Amino acid sequence: MNENTKNAGQAPRPTARSLPIALLRTREHVMEPIRPLLAKIGVTEQKWRILRTVAESGPMEQTAIAREACLLLPSLTRILQAMENDGLVTRREDDKDRRRSIVEITAAGRKLIDLHQPASIAVYDTLEQKFGRQKLDMLLDLLEEVQEIEL
Amino acid sequence: MNENTKNAGQAPRPTARSLPIALLRTREHVMEPIRPLLAKIGVTEQKWRILRTVAESGPMEQTAIAREACLLLPSLTRILQAMENDGLVTRREDDKDRRRSIVEITAAGRKLIDLHQPASIAVYDTLEQKFGRQKLDMLLDLLEEVQEIEL
DNA sequence: TATTGTTATACTCTATAACTATA
């Protein structure tokens, strides 16, 4: 029995056991209470990820932001232009390699993160309380580990 | 020390430990090898989730599909119209409640799922091999459990 | 020649509201 015959006509996994679908459903579930709060401070999910990424890593180039924030470069270009207009980030040419542009968060950008912190913490606290800190840590560990696997 | 002062100025979690971001990054990582294969058989991710959902549950109404496939009803309406045109699903009025429309997968729709099965199984096998079946099951268990938590 | 980022384009999805039909 070779690899092909082994799997021939095999039924698909239940959607709850499909990793991509399970990841999406879980994400939607967690985002549900967060989304209206992001809307209230006037940032999209994409902008939020960019803010968090740049706040965490300090000045960084766009290719790196795109990777960390899960965005394509053309999308990022447009979004960063808007964020620069709104004064949330700055962009400057890299001195050593002038193809690169270095993006940095501004004080206003950091303030936006601070503004959203209580809401973010509230959801996290509820999760710790109802799910357990240990299981939450384990889940985050497993997620990080999957990201390291070459598929 | 009240709730506000307790969390005031607290630093955000690292993005790798932010559950929404971790879920998205992991999903993107897993989808990377799958996406071109879906493109090859001509379905978007959304159409794919609809197909899987309807194949799994049998004839079902759109509100239920929207919930399971993580789509808004207006998006679903449009996508289902296209899928009906392509002969992947059928829609009919519910006899008992004529507001409802019942969606069912067609033979062509099932064929599309079969067509993609080997690719899907390949990714899953790699995951089992490099990550471990036990950990994969644990991850899926944890994901399901988080979806049950009221946030 | 390869890489970084931008622009252009067509398509798709999101989000909200207003609407129709039915219950």
Add this chain to the structure above:
DNA sequence: TATAGTTATAGAGTATAACAATA
């Protein structure tokens, strides 16, 4: 009155290719 689904519309993101500037 409430619910299921549709339509309309504006905004945003996706995906690909073509392009400019720099390495």
